[in-house]
Amino acid sequence: xxxxxxxxxxxxxxxxxxxxxxxxxxxxxxxxxxxxxxxxxxxxxxxxxxxxxxxxxxxxxxxxxxxxxxxxxxxxxxxxxxxxxxxxxxxxxxxxxxxxxxxxxxxxxxxxxxxxxxxxxxxxxxxxxxxxxxxxxxxxxxxxxxxxxxxxxxxxxxxxxxxxxxxxxxxxxxxxxxxxxxxxxxxxxxxxxxxxxxxxxxxxxxxxxxxxxxxxxxxxxxxxxxxxxxxxxxxxxxxxxxxxxxxxxxxxxxxxxxxxxxxxxxxxxxxxxxxxxxxxxxxxxxxxxxxxxxxxxxxxxxxxxxxxxxxxxxxxxxxxxxxxxxxxxxxxxxxxx
Amino acid sequence: xxxxxxxxxxxxxxxxxxxxxxxxxxxxxxxxxxxxxxxxxxxxxxxxxxxxxxxxxxxxxxxxxxxxxxxxxxxxxxxxxxxxxxxxxxxxxxxxxxxxxxxxxxxxxxxxxxxxxxxxxxxxxxxxxxxxxxxxxxxxxxxxxxxxxxxxxxxxxxxxxxxxxxxxxxxxxxxxxxxxxxxxxxxxxxxxxxxxxxxxxxxxxxxxxxxxxxxxxxxxxxxxxxxxxxxxxxxxxxxxxxxxxxxxxxxxxxxxxxxxxxxxxxxxxxxxxxxxxxxxxxxx
Numbered sequence: 001x002x003x004x005x006x007x008x009x010x011x012x013x014x015x016x017x018x019x020x021x022x023x024x025x026x027x028x029x030x031x032x033x034x035x036x037x038x039x040x041x042x043x044x045x046x047x048x049x050x051x052x053x054x055x056x057x058x059x060x061x062x063x064x065x066x067x068x069x070x071x072x073x074x075x076x077x078x079x080x081x082x083x084x085x086x087x088x089x090x091x092x093x094x095x096x097x098x099x100x101x102x103x104x105x106x107x108x109x110x111x112x113x114x115x116x117x118x119x120x121x122x123x124x125x126x127x128x129x130x131x132x133x134x135x136x137x138x139x140x141x142x143x144x145x146x147x148x149x150x151x152x153x154x155x156x157x158x159x160x161x162x163x164x165x166x167x168x169x170x171x172x173x174x175x176x177x178x179x180x181x182x183x184x185x186x187x188x189x190x191x192x193x194x195x196x197x198x199x200x201x202x203x204x205x206x207x208x209x210x211x212x213x214x215x216x217x218x219x220x221x222x223x224x225x226x227x228x229x230x231x232x233x234x235x236x237x238x239x240x241x242x243x244x245x246x247x248x249x250x251x252x253x254x255x256x257x258x259x260x261x262x263x264x265x266x267x268x269x270x271x272x273x274x275x276x277x278x279x280x281x282x283x284x285x286x287x288x289x290x291x292x293x294x295x296x297x298x299x300x301x302x303x304x305x306x307x308x309x310x311x312x313x314x315x316x317x318x319x320x321x322x323x324x325x326x327x328x329x330x331x332x333x334x335x336x337x
Numbered sequence: 338x339x340x341x342x343x344x345x346x347x348x349x350x351x352x353x354x355x356x357x358x359x360x361x362x363x364x365x366x367x368x369x370x371x372x373x374x375x376x377x378x379x380x381x382x383x384x385x386x387x388x389x390x391x392x393x394x395x396x397x398x399x400x401x402x403x404x405x406x407x408x409x410x411x412x413x414x415x416x417x418x419x420x421x422x423x424x425x426x427x428x429x430x431x432x433x434x435x436x437x438x439x440x441x442x443x444x445x446x447x448x449x450x451x452x453x454x455x456x457x458x459x460x461x462x463x464x465x466x467x468x469x470x471x472x473x474x475x476x477x478x479x480x481x482x483x484x485x486x487x488x489x490x491x492x493x494x495x496x497x498x499x500x501x502x503x504x505x506x507x508x509x510x511x512x513x514x515x516x517x518x519x520x521x522x523x524x525x526x527x528x529x530x531x532x533x534x535x536x537x538x539x540x541x542x543x544x545x546x547x548x549x550x551x552x553x554x555x556x557x558x559x560x561x562x563x564x565x566x567x568x569x570x571x572x573x574x575x576x577x578x579x580x581x582x583x584x585x586x587x588x589x590x591x592x593x594x595x596x597x598x599x600x601x602x603x604x605x606x607x608x609x610x611x612x613x614x615x616x617x618x619x620x621x
Binding site: 150315316 | 459465466468472552556561572579582587590591598605
């Protein structure tokens with residue numbers, strides 16, 4: 001078992017390396033000459049050359065890459081030109097806001113899509129199956145930004161059920177002391193139910209937008225995998241042995257059907273990380289996606305690079321986590337090897 | 338040769354058997370007409386502003402209403418069709434043309450060639466794809482060409498995988514061995530024997546990818562990358578209307594958003610239909 005875990009860990013190293021190499025290459029492809037940029041508008045050709053040497057931009061690419069690795073190892077992601085703050089600090093401050101939407105939405109989406117997929121498989125061909133099919137096909141065709149705006153229009157403007165779709169917390173509340181950065185957890189630690197409730201209300205629309213976005217892949221996978229398991233020999237045997245339908249369905253079929261669904265979750269998480277950028281823009285959410293968009297509009301590139309790298313590294317770790325989870329959940333993987 | 342006729346009769350069967358497919362084909366035809374003849378169909382100049390008619394709700398004169406500058410939304414939505422479909426088509430064509438040979442060669446030759454190509458596609462897949470596309474456009478410059486390039490890059494792994502799998506299962510097949518023994522060079526085997534066999538699977542991938550490519554390009558424009566205002570593009574049109582939707586002017590965002598959704602929906606339905614047509618084994 002330990003050897004298997006070690007193997008998975010090692011397998012993630014090339015992906016991680018690839019992510020760093022691509023981010024580095026994107027850094028070097030930046031528009032304009034960074035040396036001229038840092039030397040200032042009135043700099044002479046000599047001054048620019050001097051800055052170029054200082055920044056190490058006159059060195060061959062492999063050497064620049066090693067320096068880049070060194071910078072990353074020391075946590076130096078550069079400074080944001082607009083705020084003057086280190087990029088790493090700002091990313092770390094804003095990451096929990098992004099993750100809060102993604103994680104809550106993942107739980108909500110699984111909570112809806114898995115039962116939907118199971119129902120569609122158990123009653124294959126029935127109206128439930130048809131409804132499930134329509135919802136999943138429509139779900140993949142909906143642009144996230146469109147869903148978000150539509151939800152804001154209906155639930156904020158028309159019905160008035162949702163709070164103003166701007167930010168994480170209504171400005172009349174003060175943010176609880178930062179412990180984890182997740183408002184839902186920090187407000188619990190501060191024992192402030194009013195803030196928890198306010199934060200939860202702000203979360204509803206962004207989370208719904210994101211959950212609708214990933215409903216389709218989870219539901220489709222659950223349905224397909226459940227259909228496969230339900231027609232397998234061991235389920236037939238379990239039924240023939242006179243076990244109750246509930247035991248067959250939940251203990252025998254569902255547990256086995258969930259394994260491929262876990263594998264899909266890695267991919268789904270990648271969709272969500274990409275989609276979070278758009279959801280954050282729509283709802284004025286102060287996460288790392290809107291940070292990158294603001295930096296892009298201001299032609300401030302260090303935050304964008306930091307953002308791409310953070311997302312890439314995060315995704316590699318999520319996939320690793322999914323792999324390890326699979327090892328833990330499926331005893332056959334460790335028995336077979 | 339009876340093959341072409343049986344293909345067409347099969348195509349007619351697929352179209353008439355399922356009304357949804359017929360509906361998708363009609364929608365597709367409509368989109369193509371709008372993309373080609375948009376400038377002649379649009380009732381107004383999409384860029385002509387008219388401050389006396391700003392933010393008007395849909396009416397007999399302006400079916401989709403007008404935006405904050407009084408521009409006719411119907412015309413803007415129609416004109417945008419060409420740009421949106423064009424970007425997606427160019428991107429998908431690029432990943433098809435590059436990904437297919439790369440994948441075929443990887444599957445056929447194996448060895449270090451395979452390792453390099455697989456590593457390349459795995460590295461692309463290691464990113465959340467939309468984020469990688471953002472990074473590429475940010476680094477290379479904010480132009481429509483780079484949107485196409487970024488969308489092509491993030492689609493590349495899917496074509497590589499499809500082509501690699503198709504070549505891999507056939508590389509040791511009897512008829513490939515026979516072709517080799519008759520003195521065909523590797524390049525010829527790849528082009529004449531393996532490529533045609535990989536085309537159906539790749540074609541299905543194309544139509545499934547088109548919808549996704551449209552969504553992706555519109556998403557990039559929505560966050561301010563690539564296409565610049567006042568150029569009409571569905572993602573930008575939705576973004577321009579975003580600030581008005583919370584004060585009740587829904588039409589500015591809704592119609593371009595609906596057009597976008599309809600286009601993606603059309604391609605997704607067509608993808609399913611094409612899969613049924615070309616690859617009966619994988620029918621859903």
